[in-house]
Amino acid sequence: MTYIDTLNARFSGAFAISAFRGQNRVSIDAHKAPVVLFDMLKCLKMDCGFDFLCDIAGIDYLNYPNAADRYGVVYALVNTTTGERLFVRAFANDPEPELPSVMALWQGANWMEREVFDMFGIRFDGHPDLRRILMPSEFTAFPLRKDYPLRGYGERHNFQTITRSES
Amino acid sequence: MAISGLMPDYLVTRLDHVANLVRKHSLWPMPFATACCGIELMATAASRYDIARFGSEAMRFSPRQCDLMIVAGRVVMKMVPVMQRIWLQMPEPKWCISMGACASSGGVFDTYCTVQGIDRFIPVDVYVPGCPPRPEQLIRAVLDIQEKISRTGTMDAREFAARSSYEGPTSLAKELSPEEAIVAPGDYRTATRLRMPLN
Numbered sequence: 001m002t003y004i005d006t007l008n009a010r011f012s013g014a015f016a017i018s019a020f021r022g023q024n025r026v027s028i029d030a031h032k033a034p035v036v037l038f039d040m041l042k043c044l045k046m047d048c049g050f051d052f053l054c055d056i057a058g059i060d061y062l063n064y065p066n067a068a069d070r071y072g073v074v075y076a077l078v079n080t081t082t083g084e085r086l087f088v089r090a091f092a093n094d095p096e097p098e099l100p101s102v103m104a105l106w107q108g109a110n111w112m113e114r115e116v117f118d119m120f121g122i123r124f125d126g127h128p129d130l131r132r133i134l135m136p137s138e139f140t141a142f143p144l145r146k147d148y149p150l151r152g153y154g155e156r157h158n159f160q161t162i163t164r165s166e167s
Numbered sequence: 168m169a170i171s172g173l174m175p176d177y178l179v180t181r182l183d184h185v186a187n188l189v190r191k192h193s194l195w196p197m198p199f200a201t202a203c204c205g206i207e208l209m210a211t212a213a214s215r216y217d218i219a220r221f222g223s224e225a226m227r228f229s230p231r232q233c234d235l236m237i238v239a240g241r242v243v244m245k246m247v248p249v250m251q252r253i254w255l256q257m258p259e260p261k262w263c264i265s266m267g268a269c270a271s272s273g274g275v276f277d278t279y280c281t282v283q284g285i286d287r288f289i290p291v292d293v294y295v296p297g298c299p300p301r302p303e304q305l306i307r308a309v310l311d312i313q314e315k316i317s318r319t320g321t322m323d324a325r326e327f328a329a330r331s332s333y334e335g336p337t338s339l340a341k342e343l344s345p346e347e348a349i350v351a352p353g354d355y356r357t358a359t360r361l362r363m364p365l366n
Contacts, residue, residue, distance in 0.1 A: 135280065136245045143279045152279030156244040157287060160251075164290035164330035167255055 003048035003086070011040055026088045030069040033090040034125075038100040041075060041088065045105050050077035050086055053102065056112035058120040059089075062146035071097045071122055092122055101126040119144035187320040190234070190260065191313040192222040197233035197257060199250065202240025204267040204299040211302040221309050230256040235312065236289075237305075241269035243280045247288050254289045260324040262315070264308050265291045268298045286335035 004017065004024070014036045016027045028036055044050040054076040061067035069091035077086045090099055101124040102109045113124040114133040121142035124130060132139060139155060141148055200208050211218050218224050227233050230253045242250055254263070265285055268274035271294045273283035285291060292315060293308045319326045 134245075141279075148279070150279065151277055156280060156282050159244070159247045159282075159288055161287060161333055161335070162251055162254065162289050163333060165328050166331070167290070 003044065003050070006043065006048055007040065010043055011036055015040070023085055023087065026086065028088070028090045030091040030093045033092060033099055037088075037090045038102065038104075041077075041102055042105055044077060044086065044088070049079045049081055050084075052078040052080050053106040053109055053112075054078045054085070056109060056116055058116040058122060058144065060120060060144065060146045069093050071120060073099055073116060073122060075102070097122040098125055100124070103127060118142070121145065182322045183320065186322040187317045190320060191316040193225070194223040194235040194262070194309065194312065195225045195227055195233045196223050196235045196237050197230050197253065198226050198228070198237055198239065199253065200237075200239040201242060201246065202267075202269060204239035204270070207299045207302055208237060208239045208266065208305065211305045216302040216306065218306060218309065221306060221313070223309055230254075231258065233257050234261045235309075236261065236263045237266055238263065238270045238285050238291075239266040239299075241274060241276050242282050242285055244282055245280070247282060250285065251289060260320070260327065262292045262312050263289060264293045264295060264305075264312065266295045266305060266308070267300055268296060271296065274298060284336065288335075290330060290334050 007015065007017075007026070014028065014032050018025050018027070026040075028040070055074075057074045057076070059072040059074065061070055061072060071092040072089050073092065075088040075090070077088065078084070079086075092099055097120070099122060101113055103113070103124075103126065110127070110129070111133055113127055114129070114131060116122055117124060117127075117130055118132045118134050119142060131137065135143065141153065141155070143152065198205065198208055210216060212224060212226060223235060230236075234257060236254060236257060238250065254261075265271045269276060269281070270285050271291075273281050277283065282288065286294075293311045295304050295308045297304055
């Protein structure tokens, strides 16, 4: 029984599955993701052998052709016994994109979720310490969103200047 | 012994001149290396290029012991208060070299986080172009600093008092309309970063 059968048996109708170059991708819609995502990842970890969370990545699908939901969060899982990889993509939407935190399953998700929050503003429910990790704490925007300008809003030039005579 | 009878054993000169002569041949660099320029900085200090020939081989990682800050590499906005704090910790007299395209102008990194030249936030004496610059260029910059010291230096560093205005380029932030700009200041006098309110 493959993990696809297991997922079909437990979460039938909650996800779509597609393959790309021999690797499977599981997608969960935005309205189902808050309920289904944690249980599905738990099932994949406990019962299907995907015991390693390799990476969490965020995607902004603003102005993307045929995109139904705005944000995607991709969980890259690895089965360390077989070397198999699986990508689970959960969607989220404005105005308050939110997904469940997977820190209860993988402690290593801590900083990865903080990074996705920092760059995209997607909140992770249940995360114990959801702060910015890359940008300074007083930064107000989410710079990897597609509607954020490449050069920023001028934040990088709003520091105090030191002249030579006063230093 | 014969010569001491012919020449006086004292010399009349300006105190500034002596101070400059001593200072410029023992510049102690503070290597503020954040990127690939730092590798060239290391190569400059290594035996092949040997910056010791020009008296600035004593790199110290404590700003309290340095008088030449070499900013080598790109500086992001999170780093600016740290850089300013290190600059303020260096004792007078002190000078600054902006090494490489990124430190001087932001280079190719015209993004939301990279500052477009460190001279917007701290005073810079010599700029070194290049991506990264060759070690010879950095040695040239040290020689330029030496020349600047010998021309303008004074015993009590009073030449710096005249440099009271902003020396960098026109601020890009002014090109933004006020409603578009977000003010996110870093406070280098109290801490490296502003504290967020607790709750």
